Amino acid sequence: xxxxxxxxxxxxxxxxxxxxxxxxxxxxxxxxxxxxxxxxxxxxxxxxxxxxxxxxxxxxxxxxxxxxxxxxxxxxxxxxxxxxxxxxxxxxxxxxxxxxxxxxxxxxxxxxxxxxxxxxxxxxxxxxxxxxxxxxxxxxxxxxxxxxxxxxxxxxxxxxxxxxxxxxxxxxxxxxxxxxxxxxxxxxxxxxxxxxxxxxxxxxxxxxxxxxxxxxxxxxxxxxxxxxxxxxxxxxxxxxxxxxxxxxxxxxxxxxxxxxxxxxxxxxxxxxxxxxxxxxxxxxxxxxxxxxxxxxxxxxxxxxxxxxxxxxxxxxxxxxx
Numbered sequence: 001x002x003x004x005x006x007x008x009x010x011x012x013x014x015x016x017x018x019x020x021x022x023x024x025x026x027x028x029x030x031x032x033x034x035x036x037x038x039x040x041x042x043x044x045x046x047x048x049x050x051x052x053x054x055x056x057x058x059x060x061x062x063x064x065x066x067x068x069x070x071x072x073x074x075x076x077x078x079x080x081x082x083x084x085x086x087x088x089x090x091x092x093x094x095x096x097x098x099x100x101x102x103x104x105x106x107x108x109x110x111x112x113x114x115x116x117x118x119x120x121x122x123x124x125x126x127x128x129x130x131x132x133x134x135x136x137x138x139x140x141x142x143x144x145x146x147x148x149x150x151x152x153x154x155x156x157x158x159x160x161x162x163x164x165x166x167x168x169x170x171x172x173x174x175x176x177x178x179x180x181x182x183x184x185x186x187x188x189x190x191x192x193x194x195x196x197x198x199x200x201x202x203x204x205x206x207x208x209x210x211x212x213x214x215x216x217x218x219x220x221x222x223x224x225x226x227x228x229x230x231x232x233x234x235x236x237x238x239x240x241x242x243x244x245x246x247x248x249x250x251x252x253x254x255x256x257x258x259x260x261x262x263x264x265x266x267x268x269x270x271x272x273x274x275x276x277x278x279x280x281x282x283x284x285x286x287x288x289x290x291x292x293x294x295x296x297x298x299x300x301x302x303x304x305x306x307x308x309x310x311x312x313x314x315x316x317x318x319x320x321x
Contacts, residue, residue, distance in 0.1 A: 002191045004023050006040070007283075013296050015140040015146065015147045015275060015295050016147075016276070016297075016299070016300040016303075019138075019147070019178065019300055019304065019307075020051065020053070020299055020300060020303045022178075022179060022303070023053055023304075023306040023307055024051060024052060024303075024306065025302035025304075026264070026305070026306050026310045027127065027306075027310070028053055028054055029053075029054055029104040029105055029305065030054075030055050030056075030057065030102065030103045030104050030105075031048075031054040031055065031056050031057065031104070031105045031106070031287070031305070032056075032057045032059055032082075032093075032095075032097040032098060032103035032105070032106050032107070032108065033045055033056045033057065033059060033104065033106075033109050033300075034058065034059050034060070034087070034090045034091045034093075034094040034103070034108060034109050034111060034116055034119075034132040035060040035084070035087045035090035035091070035110055035111040035315070036056075036057050036058055036060060036068060036107075036109035037060055037061065037064040037065055037067075037068050037109060037110045038064060038068055038109075038110040038113055039068060039071050040290075040291055040293075041068070041110045041289070042065070042068040042071070042074060042109075043072045043109075043273050043287065043295060044068055044295060044298035044299065044302070045058070045107075045300055046069075046072050046190045046300040047298075048071070048298070048299055049074075049294060052108075053299070053302045053303055053307070054302055054305075056079060056080075056081045056087060056107070056168055057079075057082060057094075057097060057103060058079055058081050058082070059082040059084050059093050059094045060078065060082075060083075060084050060087070060090040060109065061080075061083070061084065061085065061086070061090075061224050062081050062083045062125065063313075065284065069175075071172045071221065075082035075183075076105060079210065081133070082097070084095045084129060085209070086123065087110075087111035087112070087115050087193075087222050088115055088119075089219075090109070090111065091111060091115050091116045091118070091119035092119045092122075092125065092131060093167075094106055094116075094119070095119040095120060095122070095125060095224075096125065096129055096209070097128065098127050098168040098283060098284050099125070099127060099220040099283075100312060102167050103284065104284055104309045104312075105284050105285050105286070105287060105308075105309055106120070106282075106284060106285075106286045106287065107286075107287040107289075107302070108155060108286070108287060108289055110287050110291075113154070113253060113288060115131075116286070116288075117155070117286075118278070119180075119220065119297065120133070120279070120282050120285065120286060121133065124224040126282075127282045127283040128281075128282060128283075129131040129269070129281060129283065130160075130282060131166050131169070131170065131280075131281040132156070132162075132163050132166030132167060132170075133155060133279060133280070133281035133283055133315075134151055134152045134155055134156055134163075134166065134167040134170045134171075134279070134280060134281055134283055135151065135152050135153060135154035135155040135231065135277060135278070135279050135280075135288065136149050136150070136152070136170065136171050136174055136277070136278055136280060137149070137150040137151070137153055137154075137260075137264045137274075137275045137276070137277055138174075138178075138275070138276040138277075138278070138300065138301075138304055139264065139267055139268075139269055139273045139274070139275050140274045140275075140276075140300070141271055141272055141273040142191065142271065142272055143258070143271075144231070146250050147176060147178070147250070148249075148250060148251075148252060148267075149174060149232070149250065149254075150172050150234070150252045150254065150260055150263060150264050151167050151168070151170070151251070151253055151254070151260070152254070152260060153173045153254060153257060153259075153260025153261045153263065153264045154257065154260075154261070154279075154288065155257075156257060157256065157257045157258075157307060158256045158257070159177065159256070161203055161206060164207060164253065165207070165210060165215060165216055166281060167253065168185060168207065168216055168221070168226055168227045168251075168253055169216055169217070169218075170220075170280040170281050171185070171251045171280075172185065172216070172217070172218045172219040173218065173280070173308075173311070174278070174280060174304070174308060175219070175250060176218060177243070177304075177308045177310070177311035178304065178307055178313065179307070179309045180250060182220070182250055183219035183220070184219065184220050184222075184223070184244060184245040184249050184251065185219045185220065185221045185223075185251040185253060186202075186222060186223060186230035186231075186246075186247065186249035186251065186252050186253065187203070187204035187207050187208065187221065187223025187224055187225065187227045187228075187253045187257070188204075188224070188225060188226070188227060188246055188253060188254050188255065189201045189204055189223065189224035189225070189226065189251055189255060189303045190226060191226055192224055192226055192229050192239060194212075194224065198224075200224065200255035201224040203222065203255075204223030204224035204225075205223070205251075207221060207223065207225055207293065208221045208222060215281050219246050219251070220245055221244065221245065221251070222243045222244075222245035222246060224251075225241070225245070225246060225249070227252070227263070228247040228308050229241055229246050229247065229285070230246065230247070230252060231247065231248075231249055231252075232247055233246075233247035233248065235247065241306060241308060262309050272275060274294055274297045274300070275293070275297055276297050276300035276301040276303075276304055277289060277290070277293075277297075277301055278301055278304050278305060278309075280308070280310070283309065284309070284312075285304070285305040285308040285309060287301045287302055287304075287305050288301070289301055
């Protein structure tokens with residue numbers, strides 16, 4: 001039987017609360033926060049500190065950061081402050097802290113996403129790796145049993161096949177870091193049949209074959225799948241699609257940024273979902289929040305970064321052995 005509206009409201013934020021609780025069992029991470037000069041970004045820092053998710057290094061105009069901290073009742077007497085004249089400088093200095101090994105994550109404050117990402121991807125002072133940088137939304141959808149990872153809806157505008165390999169691998173690694181028992185990836189299109197008339201269906205089929213050949217690892221892939229066939233067991237059954245992914249996907253890979261942005265915002269504004277955001281593929285996770293994000297979304301983004309950093313430390317320890 002379908003959930004009644006009240007049932008969905010009662011379980012709202014449940015997935016995020018579980019995620020935050022899991023992150024609290026790990027070590028708090030040092031986070032360089034770029035230009036936290038308004039109440040919303042500083043409130044997120046304050047609450048993430050209170051929950052022992054992060055140990056912030058605040059980077060920006062010191063007097064403005066102090067004023068923002070006062071406005072939310074945060075005592076920053078024991079917090080490391082790095083002076084930066086303006087938002088561009090704050091982004092660059094925050095990235096420098098990562099390069100120097102002083103921070104395990106970056107966090108966006110009250111500056112434009114483009115400013116922070118320009119510093120991240122800079123050819124001279126950035127923190128790129130061989131992996132393509134991509135963004136993941138972790139959606140907490142009322143009435144849906146698991147968090148949904150949607151990628152990429154914020155960084156790569158029209159990714160080609162090679163870029164999508166990295167985009168998918170980033171999302172798979174994220175799902176494992178978050179503790180997913182089985183990662184099921186749906187490559188979305190407008191239909192579930194392969195046709196030359198819709199290029200995204202061809203790419204979906206190629207990506208699935210690449211996974212079979214070990215070019216993408218750590219998950220089960222299927223596609224092309226329409227959205228209903230990806231997340232609704234009933235829709236998949238009606239279409240007679242038999243696969244371990246159909247109807248049970250926990251990662252949704254969109255054809256391009258426009259489709260992903262529309263999907264994420266539709267879930268947020270029509271289904272009342274919360275959207276945590278993180279950028280992967282750089283040396284450290286980048287906590288990417290919006291001014292419109294709720295406090296719970298900001299905290300969930302911090303929790304995800306904690307779990308990604310913990311997974312990176314574990315992988316590094318294994319490689320040393």
